[in-house]
Amino acid sequence: MNAQPGTTQGRAVVLGGSIAGLFAARVLSESYAEVLVVDRDRLTGVKEPRRGVPQGRHVHGLLSRGQQILEGLFPGLTDELAExxxxxGDVGHDVRWYMNGERLRPNRSGLVALTSRRPFLERHVRERVLALPAVTFLEECDILRLQASPDRGRVTGVWVLRQAPGSTEELLEADLIVDTTGRGSRTPAWLEELGYPRVEEAKHRIGLGYTTRHYRIGPDFYGDDMAVNYVASPSLPRGLIxxxxxxxxxxxxxxxxxGDQPPTDHEGFLAFVESLDVPGVHAALLAAEPLDELVAYRFPANLRRHYERLPRxxxxxxxxxxxxxxxNPSYAQGMTVSALSALALRDHLTESGGLPDPxxxxxxxxxxxxDGPWAMSIGGDLAFPGVEGERTPEILAGHAHLARVQAAAVHDEEVSEALTRVIGLVDGPDALLAPALMAALDRHDGRAGR
Known part of the structure; x- marks a missing residue:
């Protein structure tokens, strides 16, 4: 295969073909002559949830920054998905946001909201990646172990086993391997087997449980809107999308x-929804047509592996x-952080000439x-009294300021827009400390104190 201009004459192997793996393959195709994506599932032509994505039946959100990166990596894909x-729609105007039980004031943020099922989005991204000349897929193939150089200073390949009857183990040699196999990644164990230190892990237990069903809902419920997002709050640690x-x-x-898992029976699920008192939702579901069974998923804890802290x-x-x-999936950060990670990978490969320094x-x-999304997620979780963790003075001050912002966003379009941009990872949390925003908060406080 002939390399594209600027690429190296080498092969990169991506372990895992979900969203992170697809983003990785896209940017690797700019630096490597051949990119091979390996996954245990069948990928091509799949339109429904896969075994390897057990949460694929549930709601997924691509935050505003993720949508921007998606469009940058795959020009025209936003229009393609909508068509x-x-x-x-507009994430600030066409989504009904509720925080602390009150609806935020709609705003014209100019940020694009895209909503679809996870398999739908993944299929469209996968088709774009498959169209890249450098990329091929190796499907229905189990990943076994890494191959390293004699001194164990370099990984040189990965051993795999195709699921077809009669297959034998085979070595896929590679100049670079990128592990995107998800939370159950075996890289920590593989590193220890190669004699490297154990990677430090941070876990923050949240005990999240969610239950999902698809419906056909009459158009009167939405009007001109596209979604309702009722965010869990310390006063009522339940949410709904x-x-x-x-x-x-x-x-x-x-x-x-x-541990407050929504029930998986029809009556119990509707009672859980009703407890949130979101205007119009319970009545709409009573009249809606269920399209599948209720399914549940549990997410016990946030997990971070600090590879950046390893000595080698x-x-x-x-x-x-x-x-x-x-x-925590209720913040919908996962796919967007994968998109941000793809940009970080691209930047690093550009600076290193395609020969990365791990x-x-x-x-x-x-x-x-x-770092930014992790701090936002952990800080948000610690607002709930039952969540274990250290509440530093900085975190407590952040909670107080965010509560002030949310209260003002119910009435003030400028504050609502600023909050929308931070939630969407377009702006960092410091944007909520900007002088103009602080002045808007002071004005709101003055009116509220009258």
């Missing part, structure tokens, strides 16, 4: 923290996506993609 049935998705359907996901790491191996950091990559990944 094929995804809902599209109702969203238009592809196929003229709606996905309804209810969730609770600290083998060359020829990188890790990305949930295999590095797995977030520890340099992990430090960039932490700074550019993970």
């Amino acid at each position: 094929d049935g995804a809902a599209r 109702v969203s238009k998705v592809d196929g003229d359907r709606s996905v309804v996901t209810a969730y609770g923290i600290l 790491f083998p060359e020829g191996l990188l890790v990305m996506g949930d295999a590095v950091c797995s977030f 520890l340099g990559y992990f430090k960039r990944l932490a700074a550019d993609a993970i």
Whole structure:
């Protein structure tokens, strides 16, 4: 195969073909002559949830920053998704946001909201990746172990076993391997087997449980809107998302923290929804047509693997996506952080000439993609009294300021827009401390105190 201009004459192998793996393959195709994506599932032509994505039946959100990166990596894909049935609108104006039980004031943020089922989005991204000349897929293939150089200083390949009867183990040699196999990644164990230190892990228990069903809901419920997002709060640690998705359907996901799992029977689920008192939702579901069975999923804890803190790491191996950091899914950060990680990978490969320095990559990944969302997620979780963890003075001050912002966003469009941009990872939390915003908060406080 002839390399594209600027690429190296080498092969990169991506372990895992979900969203993070697809983003990785896209940017690797700019630096490597051949990119091979390996996954245990069948990928091509798949339109429904896969075994390897057990949460694939539930609501998924691509935050505003993720949508921007998606469009940058795959120009025209936003229009393609909308034309094929995804809902599209303004994330500040066409989504009904509820925080602390009150609806935020709609705002014209200019940020694109796209809502669809996870398999729908993944299929469209996968088709774009498959169209890249450098990329091929090796499907229905189990990943066994790594192959390293005699001194164990470099990973040189990966051993796999095709699931077809009569297959034998085979070695896929590679100049670079990127592990995107998710939360259950075996890289920590593989590293120890090669004599490397154990990677430090941070876990923050949240005990999140959510239950999902798809419905056909009458258009009167939405009006001109596309979704309802009722965010769990310390006073009521339950949440709900109702969203238009592809196929003229709606996905309804209810969730609770600290073991408050929404029921999986029809009456119990509707009672859970009713407890939230979101205007119009319970009545709409009573009249809606259920399209499938209720399914549940549990997420016990946020998990982060601090590869950037290791003193040494083998060359020829990188890790990305949930295999590095797995977030509380109620904040919808996962796919967007994978998109940010792809940009971090691209930047590192550009600077290194396609020959990555693993520890340099992990430090960039932490700074550019993970640190900010991780702090937001953990800080948000610690607002709930039952969640264990240290509440530093900085975190408590952040909670107080965010509560002030949310209260003002109910009435003030400028504050609502600023909050929308931070939630969407377009702006960092410091944007909520900008002088103009602080002045708006002071004005709101003055009116509220009268």
